[in-house]
Structures are given as C-alpha cells and as structure tokens.
Amino acid sequence: MGQYFKAVNLDKRELVCPWCLSGFAKLIEWAVNPWGAIFTMLLRKSSATGGGDYYGARSRDIHLGPDSAANADRLTHLVLAGVAMEGQPAPSVPDTTVGRWAGDCVALVGDYDESKLWEQLPTFRNITADVVRDWNVFVDVPEMKLKYDPTCSCNKHP
Secondary structure (H helix, E strand, C coil), X not given: CCCCEEEEECCCCEEECCCCCCCCCXXXXXXXXXXXXXHHHHCCCCCECCCCCCCHHHHHCCCCCCCXXXXXXXXXXXXXXXXXXXXXXXXXXXXXXXCCCCCCCEEEEECCCCCCHHHHHHXXXXXXXXXXXXXXXXXXXXXXXXXXXXXXXXXXXX
C-alpha cells in the first residue's frame, strides 16, 4: 500500500493535507507534482521583493494573451512594474501563507514513522485552503494550479 505523508509545521501545529489538494500522499507523489512545490512559497523568507517574487494580487494584474505582439503596451507596463517593485519592501499580509513556515521546524511526516506524530495530526490546524488561495494567485501556469477539495475527510485517511 505504501506510506502516506502530510506537510507539517511542528512549531505552529499546522498541516497541509495532500488529499485536500486533490492530490496523492506518497513521498514520490509529493516530489513530482505541483503540490510538492508549495514549500517554495511557505518557506520564503525576505523582507523585500525581487523578480519572479510573490506580490499578492499585484502578481497577476496584467494577463498577456497568446498574441503578445498585439499586447506590447501591456507587456511594457508589466516589465516596468516588475522593475519598479525590485527590492521594494514586501508588505506583510496577516492571513497569508507566503513565508508562513520560514524558520520553523517543518517536515513531511509519514504515517509509518515511529514518532507516532501522524496520530496527533487531527489536532493540528489544516491550512490547505489558504495555501491553495495564495498559490493560485502566485502561479499563473494552468497545469500548476492547485485544487482544493472542501469535502476531504483527511482525518479519516490512514
């Protein structure tokens, strides 16, 4: 059957459930699917912005269509906006998951681990919905978008 894993913050007593992400939970599945990349966002630590960084809702305020030549004005605006934000302070948003786990004790906890931590996970706060919200603002690649399953019964999984 295999071992299942959940992303866990031991300091904050939070978790991200792979089944709530409409995903799978084996280690290899975390490694080769979009939900495994959430750690780049959760572990971000910086007080300033840079190219390719997270800007919240401002990240995707301009959408270029397939014919970018016809969108030259918007492309110019996007480039200039990115340059203008380079090195600027990164405003802290109280309910964001961006950087939320930076500096904390974080692990992918398996259900076979002898620590028996898996059995305590139902008492941890599930932040999966918030991670999906922030991730989908950040990543504008359709095949990398995450889906949240509000009907997940993650506490009933092995």
